[in-house]
Amino acid sequence: MTYYFTRDHEWISVNATIEDAVATVGITDYAQAQLGDIVFVEVPPVGTIVEKGKEAAVVESVKAASDVYAPVSGEVVEANRALEGEPALVNTAPETDGWFFRLRLTNIAELHGLMDGEAYKTYVAGL
Amino acid sequence: MTINQSGWRPESPAQGNDPADVPTYTGNKALMLEEPLLFEIGDIGRTGVDLGERPRGESRLGGLERNRSIGLPGLTEPEAVRHYTRLSRQNYAIDLGLFPLGSCTMKHNPRLNERIARLPGFADIHPLAPIDTVQGALALIHLVGEWLKTLTGMPGIAMSPKAGAHGELCGLLAIRAALEARGDARQVVLVPESAHGTNPATAAFCGYAVENIPATDEGRVDLAALQARLGTDVAAVMITNPNTCGLFERDMIAIAEAVHAAGAFLYCDGANFNAIVGRVRPGDLGVDAMHINLHKTFSTPHGGGGPGAGPVVFSEALAPYAPLPFVEKQGEHFVLVEEETAAEHHGGAFGRMVAFHGQMGMFTRAAAYMLSHGADGLRQVSGDAVLAANYILRSLDDVLVAPFGASGPCMHEALFSDEGLAGGLSTIDIAKGLIDEGFHPMTMYFPLVVHGAMLIEPTETESKGALDQFIGALRSVAERAKAGDASLKTAPVHAPRRRLDETAAARKPVLVWKEPVQSQAAAE
Numbered sequence: 001m002t003y004y005f006t007r008d009h010e011w012i013s014v015n016a017t018i019e020d021a022v023a024t025v026g027i028t029d030y031a032q033a034q035l036g037d038i039v040f041v042e043v044p045p046v047g048t049i050v051e052k053g054k055e056a057a058v059v060e061s062v063k064a065a066s067d068v069y070a071p072v073s074g075e076v077v078e079a080n081r082a083l084e085g086e087p088a089l090v091n092t093a094p095e096t097d098g099w100f101f102r103l104r105l106t107n108i109a110e111l112h113g114l115m116d117g118e119a120y121k122t123y124v125a126g127l
Numbered sequence: 128m129t130i131n132q133s134g135w136r137p138e139s140p141a142q143g144n145d146p147a148d149v150p151t152y153t154g155n156k157a158l159m160l161e162e163p164l165l166f167e168i169g170d171i172g173r174t175g176v177d178l179g180e181r182p183r184g185e186s187r188l189g190g191l192e193r194n195r196s197i198g199l200p201g202l203t204e205p206e207a208v209r210h211y212t213r214l215s216r217q218n219y220a221i222d223l224g225l226f227p228l229g230s231c232t233m234k235h236n237p238r239l240n241e242r243i244a245r246l247p248g249f250a251d252i253h254p255l256a257p258i259d260t261v262q263g264a265l266a267l268i269h270l271v272g273e274w275l276k277t278l279t280g281m282p283g284i285a286m287s288p289k290a291g292a293h294g295e296l297c298g299l300l301a302i303r304a305a306l307e308a309r310g311d312a313r314q315v316v317l318v319p320e321s322a323h324g325t326n327p328a329t330a331a332f333c334g335y336a337v338e339n340i341p342a343t344d345e346g347r348v349d350l351a352a353l354q355a356r357l358g359t360d361v362a363a364v365m366i367t368n369p370n371t372c373g374l375f376e377r378d379m380i381a382i383a384e385a386v387h388a389a390g391a392f393l394y395c396d397g398a399n400f401n402a403i404v405g406r407v408r409p410g411d412l413g414v415d416a417m418h419i420n421l422h423k424t425f426s427t428p429h430g431g432g433g434p435g436a437g438p439v440v441f442s443e444a445l446a447p448y449a450p451l452p453f454v455e456k457q458g459e460h461f462v463l464v465e466e467e468t469a470a471e472h473h474g475g476a477f478g479r480m481v482a483f484h485g486q487m488g489m490f491t492r493a494a495a496y497m498l499s500h501g502a503d504g505l506r507q508v509s510g511d512a513v514l515a516a517n518y519i520l521r522s523l524d525d526v527l528v529a530p531f532g533a534s535g536p537c538m539h540e541a542l543f544s545d546e547g548l549a550g551g552l553s554t555i556d557i558a559k560g561l562i563d564e565g566f567h568p569m570t571m572y573f574p575l576v577v578h579g580a581m582l583i584e585p586t587e588t589e590s591k592g593a594l595d596q597f598i599g600a601l602r603s604v605a606e607r608a609k610a611g612d613a614s615l616k617t618a619p620v621h622a623p624r625r626r627l628d629e630t631a632a633a634r635k636p637v638l639v640w641k642e643p644v645q646s647q648a649a650a651e
Contacts, residue, residue: 039633062629063555063572087634 003095004071004111005120009034011095012071012103014111021108022077026099027059027068027090030124035061038090043079043101050074050103052110057100059090072110074103159623162213166640169200175207198642217623219567225597227561227569229540229584230401230423237426239499240492249491254483258463264487265461269454271490274497275419275438278505279397280408283446286453287485290435291398294418295329295365297439297450297480301416302363302392303333304448304477313362313391319348320576321370323396335362342576345534346372350381357389367396368412369403371574372531373516373540373582383413392416392445400424401587402513402539405506415442421486424508425493436489447475452484511587512539515594519583522598526605530577539586545579550611554579559626560604562619566597 001013009031014023032038040060050056050070057068079101083089090098105111115123154161186192202210219226221233244250252261272284285301288294299316306313316330319340327337340356341349348366357364364386368376376382386393395409397417401424409417421436422429429435441449451473452465463484464473500508513536520541524532527543545554558568558581570582583601585594607615617626 037630037633039630062633064575 003117004114005117005123006069006071006114007123008069010068010071012111012114021105022102023072023074023105023111024099024102025056025068025071027094028120028124029094032091032094032098035059035066036063037061038087041083041087041090041100043081043083044076046076046079048076050076059087068100070103071114072103072105073107074105076101077104078102158216160213160216161623162210162217164640165202165210166200166642168206168210169202171196171198171201173201173203175202175204224566225585225589225593226567227583227585227597228567229570229586230420231398231570231584233422233429234426234586235588236428236492237496237499240426240495243495244488244491246491249487252487254487258461262461265454265463267494268484268487268490269456269461271494271497272438272454274494275440278404278408279400279414279417279419279440280410281414281417281440282410282443283441283449284453285439285441285449285480286490287450287479287481287483288418288437288439289481289486291396291418291420291423291437292325292329293435293480294420294437294439295325295394295396296332297437298394298416298418298441298445299329299333299335299363300450300477300480301439301441301445301448302394304475305392305445306362308448308475311390313360315361317353317356317361317364319353319366319370321346321348321372321374321574322365322367323371323398324573326365326367326394326396330363330365340364342372346370346374346531346576347376347534348378348382350378350385353382354385357385357391359390361386361389361391363392363394363415365394365396367399368409369399369538369540371540371582372576373537373542374531374534375403375538379412379414387413397440398423399539402509404509405502406509410440410442415445416440421489421493426496427489427492434486434489436486436493438485447473448477451476451479454484508587509539512585513537515539515585515587515589516541516583518591518594519585519598522594523602523605526602526609527581540582540584542574542577543581543583544577545581548579548608550613552608552611552615554581556615556618557581557601557604557608559618560607560615561600563621564600564604566600 001015003011003013005011005028009028010025011028012023012025038059038061040058042058044050044056048056050073052071052073053069055067056070056076059066059068080099083098083100092098221235226233248263249267252264258265268286272286276282276284285297288297314336315338316333316335317338317340318327318330320342330337338356340353343349347370353364364382366376366379366382368379370376383393392415393413395412395414395417397409397419400417400419404424416439418437418439419425421427421438427436439449452463455462455464462468466479497505516539517536520529520532520537523529523541523543528546529542530544531537531542545557548557554571558571561568570584571580573580573582585597589597604615619625
């Protein structure tokens with residue numbers, strides 16, 4: 001799996017080959033630490049068309065409610081229903097079990113505009 | 128009668144072991160009273176009212192009538208009165224002390240207002256009473272409207288919106304009506320980061336796409352970014368002035384000119400009008416529509432259930448689209464312009480938002496506030512509100528970080544960040560520490576542009592002594608937080624309940640009381 005990151009602290013992971021053009025999206029460990037205890041997550045229903053940089057999901061913690069933006073454009077093919085009953089997954093496993101939704105990408109080239117793990121680490125260190 | 132001239136006050140002698148830890152039979156601690164739920168006090172076999180026999184006769188519910196007890200607890204009248212009185216004693220209120228949430232929630236409600244609102248000519252009339260019998264009430268609505276138009280320098284007004292956000296909706300509906308009247312289908316509303324959170328919600332509710340405009344490093348709208356984004360698709364720009372960073376938007380006139388040049392309208396969130404009332408007329412700045420929260424600027428009751436009132440003032444361009452109904456003075460007579468009477472000269476009105484004329488009880492209180500202060504008094508209100516906030520800002524900016532402290536004086540709100548706190552302590556811990564000091568916490572984690580924001584609005588009614596007391600308390604808690612005092616993590620320790628598990632409360636809320644099984648069996 002290859003992970004890419006946005007400046008708004010979403011991650012998106014794709015298979016190395018990405019033949020099926022399906023990617024998984026979530027928020028980063030840094031984001032969940034900033035938000036604090038997550039109490040509610042709203043994921044988009046399957047079939048939703050999301051646009052790069054536009055709101056795709058909502059995450060609510062004891063501190064704040066925030067929009068989660070789509071790192072790239074695409075169609076939602078699966079949503080993580082587990083988050084409805086157990087939003088704490090975003091705190092405990094933000095970059096694995098706490099994923100938000102899977103996307104079928106409209107334009108794989110959009111991934112190239114995102115940060116890789118190293119670049120994101122440097123970016124977060126500078127915040 | 129003898130007068131105590133020695134200054135002696137009764138106090139309890141020093142104790143060795145703290146007897147406060149000894150449990151009592153009731154769980155009460157003298158005046159700190161524990162209070163169970165209503166359901167746990169009452170039972171269905173008791174009642175505080177004497178209801179007559181149910182009239183006999185055939186049911187017309189077609190067999191759908193309930194045939195089981197609904198299990199509502201019956202209480203005697205003293206039990207019911209005591210229940211709510213006891214609960215109220217565990218609460219903090221503006222009548223108990225300074226409320227750093229400020230006018231957003233509640234500022235002092237002068238008792239004179241209450242007296243005026245209870246005059247039978249205002250309190251005992253009905254919205255459907257014949258117009259000729261309520262001329263005084265209509266005159267008062269008109270009077271408040273005229274004051275608001277004069278204070279804002281704007282020619283049109285809608286008195287009916289029921290609260291600030293309702294007023295925002297009213298303003299945007301008028302803007303949409305004006306755009307539709309010229310056949311313009313603009314779809315975007317621009318909202319700066321420093322605006323109130325309700326602004327984007329209102330625009331979205333109206334069906335507009337909302338786009339953010341960034342703030343500058345000094346906490347104001349980025350004029351260049353706004354100008355760059357303005358275009359023929361922008362219906363309106365919503366600005367909060369003074370903004371949520373507690374700063375006056377100095378570029379307001381340039382913003383208005385840019386907005387109008389792009390063919391859009393400028394909405395101003397007037398929630399913070401109490402910082403500028405009597406000093407700045409938004410109409411002079413080029414504002415097209417602005418709501419005024421009567422509870423914030425004109426001292427009507429709010430937090431804890433007081434009804435809102437959010438009159439909206441309009442520029443010349445938007446005034447024809449103001450909603451119905453409204454009061455109009457025709458000679459010496461006041462009339463209520465309604466749908467049936469509006470067609471001739473108010474055909475542009477976008478409709479109506481409420482059943483009647485607005486929140487009469489708030490109008491009477493606001494009128495009492497306006498008339499008792501006078502124009503010079505209202506000018507002093509904003510001056511004192513701003514002075515009190517700056518006193519807090521400058522008294523604490525050596526211990527707490529004021530992110531916009533270098534941007535000049537603040538308006539009616541002092542803003543601090545959580546920078547420099549040690550030991551993993553955060554804004555929430557300072558807030559909880561303030562509870563132990565006997566204060567309600569300030570606004571926390573808002574505005575979002577400031578990390579761990581603490582927003583303090585003392586309002587104009589606090590004496591210097593009260594401000595000093597609050598400053599001393601916050602300084603003490605802030606110093607503990609900067610020293611990493613771990614005991615703050617457990618605060619509050621003196622409140623009726625210690626720190627609550629907000630996470631569990633939000634993740635697994637218990638919203639319904641369930642009768643314990645055994646008492647259900649006993650009841651049936």
